[in-house]
Amino acid sequence: MSDTQAIGNRLKRIEGQVRGVQQMVAEDRYCIDILHQIQAIKSALARAEDEILRNHAAHCVAGAIASGDEDEQRQKFSELVDLFARTKR
DSSP states (O other): OOHHHHHHHHHHHHHHHHHHHHHHHHTTOOHHHHHHHHHHHHHHHHHHHHHHHHHIIIIIIHHHHHHTOHHHHHHHHHHHHHHHHHHTO
């Protein structure tokens, strides 16, 4: 299975979890149970984010380095710095 397929499958599972939480809210389930499920969704999203970031570094960033194109290298580095800066906010 390719990385893209694995990430797609992970996101489909997350989508199912979100639908489950919607159902729990509609059924007026216990708030703590809903919050536990939301925490699980956030954790699953963080794992998907990590995997996508690893793929970006392994392909896009590595490709820019291998190309020798300094502008492309700066752009990829700048994208990563901007991404990390946004997550700190």
